[in-house]
Amino acid sequence: MAKISILSGKGGTGKTFVATNLVRVLPNVTYIDCDIEEPNGRIFLNPIITDINDVYTKVPLIDDNRCERCGICSKACRFGALINLGREILILDHLCHSCEACYEMCPMNAITMANRKIGEISIGVSRGIDFIEGRLNPGKPSGVPVIKQINILIKSIDIAIVDSPPGTSCSVVNTIEDSDLCILVTEPTPFGLHDLKLAVELVKEMDIPMAVIINKSGSDNQIIYNYCMKNDIKVLMEIPYDKKIAELYSRGTLIAEVDLTYEKMFVDLAEKILELIENEAAGNSEW
Numbered sequence: 631m632a633k634i635s636i637l638s639g640k641g642g643t644g645k646t647f648v649a650t651n652l653v654r655v656l657p658n659v660t661y662i663d664c665d666i667e668e669p670n671g672r673i674f675l676n677p678i679i680t681d682i683n684d685v686y687t688k689v690p691l692i693d694d695n696r697c698e699r700c701g702i703c704s705k706a707c708r709f710g711a712l713i714n715l716g717r718e719i720l721i722l723d724h725l726c727h728s729c730e731a732c733y734e735m736c737p738m739n740a741i742t743m744a745n746r747k748i749g750e751i752s753i754g755v756s757r758g759i760d761f762i763e764g765r766l767n768p769g770k771p772s773g774v775p776v777i778k779q780i781n782i783l784i785k786s787i788d789i790a791i792v793d794s795p796p797g798t799s800c801s802v803v804n805t806i807e808d809s810d811l812c813i814l815v816t817e818p819t820p821f822g823l824h825d826l827k828l829a830v831e832l833v834k835e836m837d838i839p840m841a842v843i844i845n846k847s848g849s850d851n852q853i854i855y856n857y858c859m860k861n862d863i864k865v866l867m868e869i870p871y872d873k874k875i876a877e878l879y880s881r882g883t884l885i886a887e888v889d890l891t892y893e894k895m896f897v898d899l900a901e902k903i904l905e906l907i908e909n910e911a912a913g914n915s916e917w
């Protein structure tokens with residue numbers, strides 16, 4: 631099994647562009663969309679969905695006959711999901727993180743933890759590419775349970791290309807755990823560099839090998855190269871600032887499918903990635 635996670639410091643930097651074009655040129659891969667709050671890989675891969683599995687989490691349920699309105703549960707909740715109104719305890723499901731502290735603390739055993747659906751995982755296939763997408767229902771505080779369920783599926787996959795959520799949140803940490811390689815997509819601007827630094831710190835902390843791709847590459851690339859050189863991080867590819875990419879992307883078309891130059895660029899990228907992973911597995915790491 632090889633798990634390759636595509637990250638970016640913030641949304642809109644190009645990680646879905648990289649992930650979807652990469653799966654198009656790699657044989658026997660599974661595309662996995664863990665950008666659960668806004669999964670959009672399916673726009674480009676247009677999969678046939680064969681299976682949808684609901685994801686549940688636990689929220690408290692209070693038995694009014696047992697509850698003495700002591701308020702211990704609402705004090706125990708760090709997330710403000712329980713409010714003691716005196717005559718009843720109000721439960722704000724959307725703030726609950728399922729930590730079960732209220733359940734543990736209730737002296738009257740008045741609380742049980744009940745299942746609530748928070749999202750779903752769609753499974754399908756897109757022209758020979760296996761497809762998995764996690765989706766979090768709007769307003770839910772944490773998508774970690776969806777990602778944890780996807781991580782169980784990944785264990786039986788040959789090559790997984792994982793489209794991570796943006797940023798460095800808990801969802802990202804859970805998405806990239808056990809990755810063989812993290813690819814950080816960035817733009818050559820001071821803001822891009824700032825977000826890249828945050829992502830690099832996280833990946834370093836988790837002790838995962840990493841490499842960088844520069845998107846909208848141009849005359850300012852040197853700021854990224856300088857940083858990568860200083861931190862011993864490989865730059866795998868530069869994607870030029872090209873109007874054609876934006877036009878095709880807005881139409882949901884994969885450029886590696888319709889443009890030979892870009893197809894070759896992504897084939898080269900795929901070869902480099904596989905080589906890096908093989909070297910790492912053989913203990914000949916170049917990182």
Ligand code: SF4
Pocket residue numbers: 692696697698699700701702703704719735736737738739740741
């Ligand atoms: S801790 Fe138990 S008894 Fe006290 S208010 Fe909460 S549910 Fe009711």
Ligand code: SF4
Pocket residue numbers: 689690706707708709710711712725726727728729730731732733
């Ligand atoms: S399970 Fe945790 S987060 Fe949810 S209401 Fe209880 S204490 Fe708060």
